[in-house]
Amino acid sequence: MSDTTPASTYARTERTTPTRYRDRATWEREAIHAILDSAYVCHLGFIADGAPVVLPTIYARVGDRLYVHGSTGSRPMRGAGAASGLAVCVTVTLVDGLVLTKSAFNHSVNFRSVVAHGTAYQVTDPEELAVALDALVDHAVPGRSGDVRRANAKELAATAVVRLELDEVSAKTRADGADDDDADLDLPYWAGVVPVTTVHGTPEPHGSTTVPLPAYLTDLHGGR
Template sequence: MSDTPAYTRNARTTPTRYRERATWEREEIHAILDAAWVCHLGFVADGAPVVLPTIFARVGDRLYVHGSTGSRPMRGASGGQGMPVCVTVTHVDGLVLTKSAFNHSVNFRSVVAHGTAEQVTDPAELAVALDALVDHVVPGRSAGTRRANPKELAKTAVLRLVLDEVSAKTRADGADDDEADLGLPYWAGVVPVAPAYGTPVPHESTTVPLPENLRALTS
C-alpha cells in the first residue's frame, strides 16, 4: 500500500462538472468504499457496454470484486490479459428539495475507479480476498462460518483491481434556490437518508445465540 496521501490526478479521474466537489485523497476515498457493500462493475463485452452490480471489498489499495467463474467479467479477465473496467460506488445521504423543480438534487458520496482488472488465481490471495468479502458485509463473519470447499471454490471467482486511477465526488449542501424563488409558498430543505439494520431473524436450524459481531452491528 502506498504511503502517499492522495491518488494521482489525471484527465480520466477529473470530473467535467463541479470539479470543486472532487477529491483524490486516499483516506476519504477509502472511507467511502468501506462504507458500501455494492459496487457497479462496468466493462465492454462483445462490443457493447455492460454494468453489473456485485459485492466487493477493499484490502489496502486493492479492490476485490466477487463473481462466478462462468460470468462475462471473469471470462474477460482470465488468461492473464486482464480487462479494462470502471468500478463505481455511490451513497445517497439526502434528498435536496428546492422550491423549483429544476434545482432539486441529492447529497451523495461516490467513487469512480478505472483500471485493468485481473482474476485472482493465487490460492493464498484468493483466501484473503474471500475472507475480506465476507467480513466487509459483517465484520468478523468469516471466522463464524464454514470456509468454501474445493467444489464451491471451483465455482467462485474474484477480480482484483489495483486502485490507481480513482477519485471521489461528494455533495453535502443544503437546498440552493434561485433568489427569485425564495418567496414561493413551497417547502424546501433536505431529507436525510441513511441505511438501517433491522432485528436479526434466525433460521429455524439455528441453535446458537446471536454472535457478538451481529449484536454490535445491529444494536
C-alpha cells in the same frame, strides 16, 4: 516519508477529474477508502462484444486493492482471466439525502461516490483468493469470516474474484442544502433536505439456529 509509505492522495488523471463541480472531487486516500468501506454494492462496467455492460455485485477493499466477486462463468470473470486482463470502471455510491428545492430544476441528491478505472485480473493464487474471499465476507459483516464453514473445493470452483488496483481513482460528494434561485425564494413551496440512512434491523435467526447471537451481529445492529 519513506519510499514504502503510501502517499496521502491518489494521482489525478484526466479520467478521474470531473468536468463539472470539480470542487466536490477529492483524491484523498482516506476519504476514498471511507466511502468504499461504507457501501455494500459496486457497479462493474466493461465492454463485452462491442457493447457496454454494467453489473451490480459485491466487493471488498484490502489496502489499495478492490476485490470484486463473481461466478466463474460470468463475462467479466472470463475477460479478467485473460493474460491482458479486462479494462473496467468500478463505481460505488452512497445516498445521504434528498434535496428538495422550490423549483423542479434545482432538485438534487446529497451523495458520496467513488469511481475507479483500471485493468482487472482474475485472482488465481490460492492464498490471495483466500484473503479475498474472507474480505468479501467481512466487508458485509465484520468478523463473520471466522465464524462460518469455509468454501469447499466444489464451491471454490464455481467462485471467481477479480482484483483491481486502486491507482486511478477519485471521490465526489455533495453535502449541501437546498440551493434555490433568488427569484424562487418567496415561492410557497417546501424546500429542504430529507436525510437518507442505512439501518440494520434486528437479526432474525433461521429455524435451525440454536447458538446465541454473535457479538459481531450485536455490534452491527447497534450501528455500523
